[in-house]
Amino acid sequence: MPVNLSAPEPAALFPVPGVRIGVAEAGIRKANRKDLTVVLVDEGAAVGGVFTQNRFCAAPVQVCREHLQKNFGIRAMVINTGNANAGTGEDGLARTRATCIALARKLEIAPEEVLPFSTGVIMEPLPIDRIEAGLPAALADARPDNWARAAEGIMTTDTIPKAFSAKVKIGGAEVTISGISKGAGMIRPNMATMLGFMATDARIDPALVQPLARQLADASFNRVTIDGDTSTNDSFVVIATQKAANPVITSLESADGQALLQAMQDVARQLAQAIVRDGEGATKFITVRVEGGRNDAECRQVAYAIAHSPLVKTAFFASDPNLGRILAAVGYAGIKDLDQTGIDLYLDDVHVAVKGGRNPAYKEEDGQRVMKKSEITVRVVLGRGEAADTVWTCDLSHDYVSINADYRS
Amino acid sequence: MPVNLSAPEPAALFPVPGVRIGVAEAGIRKANRKDLTVVLVDEGAAVGGVFTQNRFCAAPVQVCREHLQKNFGIRAMVINTGNANAGTGEDGLARTRATCIALARKLEIAPEEVLPFSTGVIMEPLPIDRIEAGLPAALADARPDNWARAAEGIMTTDTIPKAFSAKVKIGGAEVTISGISKGAGMIRPNMATMLGFMATDARIDPALVQPLARQLADASFNRVTIDGDTSTNDSFVVIATQKAANPVITSLESADGQALLQAMQDVARQLAQAIVRDGEGATKFITVRVEGGRNDAECRQVAYAIAHSPLVKTAFFASDPNLGRILAAVGYAGIKDLDQTGIDLYLDDVHVAVKGGRNPAYKEEDGQRVMKKSEITVRVVLGRGEAADTVWTCDLSHDYVSINADYRS
Numbered sequence: 107m108p109v110n111l112s113a114p115e116p117a118a119l120f121p122v123p124g125v126r127i128g129v130a131e132a133g134i135r136k137a138n139r140k141d142l143t144v145v146l147v148d149e150g151a152a153v154g155g156v157f158t159q160n161r162f163c164a165a166p167v168q169v170c171r172e173h174l175q176k177n178f179g180i181r182a183m184v185i186n187t188g189n190a191n192a193g194t195g196e197d198g199l200a201r202t203r204a205t206c207i208a209l210a211r212k213l214e215i216a217p218e219e220v221l222p223f224s225t226g227v228i229m230e231p232l233p234i235d236r237i238e239a240g241l242p243a244a245l246a247d248a249r250p251d252n253w254a255r256a257a258e259g260i261m262t263t264d265t266i267p268k269a270f271s272a273k274v275k276i277g278g279a280e281v282t283i284s285g286i287s288k289g290a291g292m293i294r295p296n297m298a299t300m301l302g303f304m305a306t307d308a309r310i311d312p313a314l315v316q317p318l319a320r321q322l323a324d325a326s327f328n329r330v331t332i333d334g335d336t337s338t339n340d341s342f343v344v345i346a347t348q349k350a351a352n353p354v355i356t357s358l359e360s361a362d363g364q365a366l367l368q369a370m371q372d373v374a375r376q377l378a379q380a381i382v383r384d385g386e387g388a389t390k391f392i393t394v395r396v397e398g399g400r401n402d403a404e405c406r407q408v409a410y411a412i413a414h415s416p417l418v419k420t421a422f423f424a425s426d427p428n429l430g431r432i433l434a435a436v437g438y439a440g441i442k443d444l445d446q447t448g449i450d451l452y453l454d455d456v457h458v459a460v461k462g463g464r465n466p467a468y469k470e471e472d473g474q475r476v477m478k479k480s481e482i483t484v485r486v487v488l489g490r491g492e493a494a495d496t497v498w499t500c501d502l503s504h505d506y507v508s509i510n511a512d513y514r515s
Numbered sequence: 516m517p518v519n520l521s522a523p524e525p526a527a528l529f530p531v532p533g534v535r536i537g538v539a540e541a542g543i544r545k546a547n548r549k550d551l552t553v554v555l556v557d558e559g560a561a562v563g564g565v566f567t568q569n570r571f572c573a574a575p576v577q578v579c580r581e582h583l584q585k586n587f588g589i590r591a592m593v594i595n596t597g598n599a600n601a602g603t604g605e606d607g608l609a610r611t612r613a614t615c616i617a618l619a620r621k622l623e624i625a626p627e628e629v630l631p632f633s634t635g636v637i638m639e640p641l642p643i644d645r646i647e648a649g650l651p652a653a654l655a656d657a658r659p660d661n662w663a664r665a666a667e668g669i670m671t672t673d674t675i676p677k678a679f680s681a682k683v684k685i686g687g688a689e690v691t692i693s694g695i696s697k698g699a700g701m702i703r704p705n706m707a708t709m710l711g712f713m714a715t716d717a718r719i720d721p722a723l724v725q726p727l728a729r730q731l732a733d734a735s736f737n738r739v740t741i742d743g744d745t746s747t748n749d750s751f752v753v754i755a756t757q758k759a760a761n762p763v764i765t766s767l768e769s770a771d772g773q774a775l776l777q778a779m780q781d782v783a784r785q786l787a788q789a790i791v792r793d794g795e796g797a798t799k800f801i802t803v804r805v806e807g808g809r810n811d812a813e814c815r816q817v818a819y820a821i822a823h824s825p826l827v828k829t830a831f832f833a834s835d836p837n838l839g840r841i842l843a844a845v846g847y848a849g850i851k852d853l854d855q856t857g858i859d860l861y862l863d864d865v866h867v868a869v870k871g872g873r874n875p876a877y878k879e880e881d882g883q884r885v886m887k888k889s890e891i892t893v894r895v896v897l898g899r900g901e902a903a904d905t906v907w908t909c910d911l912s913h914d915y916v917s918i919n920a921d922y923r924s
Contacts, residue, residue: 159847160843160846160847161845161846161847161848161850161851161853161854161855162842162843162845162846162847162855162858162871163846163855190839192839192842192843193839193842193843193868193871193872193873194872194873195856195869195870195871195872195873196856196872197872198872227837227839228837228839228840228842228843229838229839229842229868229872229873230839230873231873338839338842338843338846416825416911416915416919417919420915420916420919420920421919421920423916423920424919426920428636428637429638430599430601430602430636430637430638430639430747431637433571433601433602433637433638433747434569434571434601434602434637434747436570436571437570437571437572437747438568438569438570438571439570441570442570444570445570446570446571446572447604447605449571459602459638460604461604462571462602462604463602463603463604463605463606463607463638464602464603464604464638464639464640502825502916503916504913504916504917506825506829506916507829507832507911507912507913507915507916508913510825510826510829510830510833511829511830511832511833511835
């Protein structure tokens with residue numbers, strides 16, 4: 107059961123002029139399942155992407171990087187579930203290239219104008235025959251108002267499709283933003299690697315789309331964790347179709363650039379948080395905010411130590427205010443000169459620890475009251491600077507173990 | 516159920532001349548439970564210790580460091596379970612000092628000659644009145660052949676006491692080594708922080724005992740992980756009572772020094788591995804060996820990435836040869852210039868991956884056969900150097916979640 111998250115209403119997802127999406131059942135791993143999605147992009151769109159830092163990155167990730175670097179422009183994407191095409195060596199690369207060629211032929215474009223994405227089990231050969239056989243149905247299905255189906259088409263162990271839209275006025279013109287995501291952020295639960303796609307019709311200098319994608323990922327997908335397992339396939343792509351009537355954005359720091367960034371960031375955060383809310387076995391959505399650090403990086407480091415601690419996560423699952431576990435995680439986060447006597451801890455509005463020790467005014471029942479909620483904010487004040495950062499995570503439950511122990515059977 | 520580990524036979528644990536141990540029930544957290552242990556050390560012993568790197572280290576850890584630095588000699592140790600005295604600020608320090616003073620008065624020694632240890636729940640005040648009230652019974656119980664009771668006396672969520680002994684000839688003389696441990700190594704499961712104590716009667720330059728303790732910890736306790744949560748209280752202490760007849764060891768690199776180191780290392784490894792075998796919810800004991808690295812540190816880094824991956828650990832629990840998860844962990848271990856095409860993976864004798872891809876000769880049933888065993892070796896060959904390192908871990912099961920979700924209730 108996802109935490110405070112429901113399936114998107116198709117009508118609430120706005121088509122983005124210049125983008126059409128088609129979905130098909132190709133039987134890649136299981137029959138009768140939407141497992142093949144194509145995204146068709148009109149000529150003239152600018153596309154940027156950020157990809158997993160995992161050195162064992164999947165074949166499609168390698169090919170995406172190549173194709174984006176060639177800078178021929180991107181006209182289509184092909185996304186399969188059921189197979190990650192990772193840990194597959196040279197053969198995996200050849201199969202990904204074959205997929206791009208198959209779609210390019212049908213669209214009469216160059217294979218380098220196709221971006222490929224795969225998600226699913228690692229170290230199994232990609233069934234390219236089934237993908238190729240499924241492409242005509244996916245292309246026949248292509249239409250602008252298909253975001254809800256696409257959100258379904260990229261699901262693996264997700265229990266709910268994830269899609270969000272927004273409209274924003276930029277330079278007097280209406281600009282549309284839509285996005286979908288699946289899996290678990292940077293952080294892979296269950297081989298169900300994370301994918302995120304966003305499109306906007308905003309007019310923007312094509313050179314800004316790649317830095318835009320990075321800034322959006324940093325503020326959203328790079329701030330969530332389920333289990334600390336970074337996927338081989340994580341990919342996040344931003345499409346700017348340039349179809350809106352806004353004056354071209356020439357800097358992300360301009361007022362218009364900031365307006366677009368802000369609006370896209372809101373959608374990206376919702377997509378990223380949706381992944382955590384639907385995290386494997388999640389019963390709670392936890393915001394970990396660390397303040398008073400010397401810089402953002404150390405705040406993030408402490409926040410991730412808390413968010414990755416199995417002991418902290420099982421305490422949230424149990425609604426047990428065993429809050430010393432949070433202090434312990436702060437302590438081992440790796441900040442060498444951290445002074446424990448400077449640290450305060452809050453759980454929502456409850457002041458739990460003062461200067462590294464239990465707050466004399468703290469009462470167990472106050473901690474208990476907060477721990478029972480489904481949305482909880484942990485706030486740590488390091489007391490050594492002005493920086494702050496936030497990550498989002500979920501608890502660790504029996505279902506996480508069940509889902510991952512049973513995944514392939 | 517611990518993995519292939521049974522309780523020690525008291526008769527198989529050798530007394531170490533110069534060390535007496537007493538255990539009592541002090542009712543620190545629960546009644547009718549051995550929760551207070553004293554270790555009495557004859558004058559002239561050399562003592563070294565290594566302690567948690569957690570910046571939120573507990574009050575007793577801070578006091579141990581102080582007392583060892585003062586170098587007055589150590590004559591006694593006092594160990595309580597049920598309360599970690601961590602996250603307790605200045606008040607916690609005062610309570611630890613009060614405990615040392617109470618024991619020192621009874622023994623007519625200086626408080627600085629006492630080392631204090633606490634393990635249990637974090638952020639609760641240490642009940643010093645109960646500890647003080649329990650000391651007479653612990654002291655009355657003190658005798659040389661009490662190692663088995665001591666192993667019980669320091670247990671928290673351990674399901675089985677952990678103690679090992681060895682005898683070794685050094686310079687023609689018989690030398691005895693005995694040790695006990697509890698909890699989960701560097702890596703804290705369930706607040707049940709790790710403690711390890713070893714004693715030998717070997718004669719050795721007192722200045723060598725601290726480096727000896729560090730070398731032993733590095734080869735044993737610093738190579739195990741249950742859940743990646745580094746404790747606030749981890750402590751490992753080595754006592755050399757100097758009572759044996761061996762020629763004084765003046766260098767750890769000498770033949771005699773190496774003989775002692777080797778024999779103590781064997782006991783330390785058994786103690787450390789026992790912690791993993793009794794890891795919370797453990798059903799399997801996993802050895803992760805990484806070879807072909809440029810240096811030991813990067814081998815260890817990769818080994819820990821595998822050993823900490825919740826996905827790898829749940830796959831072991833399920834006996835599911837979902838081995839791409841291991842490759843993924845290798846990939847995100849943080850070795851920036853790692854080339855996936857150089858990597859081979861073995862599961863016991865089964866060659867799973869060749870040059871970063873699935874071994875064409877690999878059969879699922881071979882992987883399945885190994886995964887069903889209770890002791891499994893994962894071997895990764897990085898193919899970029901001559902270094903190798905090993906860590907030991909266990910699987911992640913439903914019981915891990917149950918134990919840690921229920922710990923305080």
